[in-house]
Amino acid sequence: MTIMEEVYDQLKQNTFVDTAENFSTDWCWRSKSWYAVQKNNQSDFSVAVAINCLNQVKINIAMAHLRTKKLGSIAESDIRLLSEVRDKLELHLLKAHRIAAVAGDAAML
Secondary structure (H helix, E strand, O other), X not given: OOHHHHHHHHHHHOOOOOOHHHHHHHHOOOOOXXXXXXXXXXXXXXXXXXXXXXXXXXXXXXXXXXXXXXXXXXXXXHHHXXXXXXXXXXXXXXXXXXXXXXXXXXHHO
């Protein structure tokens, strides 16, 4: 199983995504059919798509932290799961593409 499939399965099982199309467009910033094509070709994340997905995971972690401040510990399981996904993506970028760190939006300014 590829990292892409593991990430998708983890997000789907925990209701962060509804469909592969949703994962493709909202989490990977690709076309609706992107995940299906990648899976059919037995491909994994490219650098750009892994970074797109990582950025979306980080955004969702930040949103979960805000919900925790407002609602208490309800969002802690979301933070834990998303942190696991973040770590998985960062490890993939390091091992497969030798990228040790991804700069945030502030670095682009």
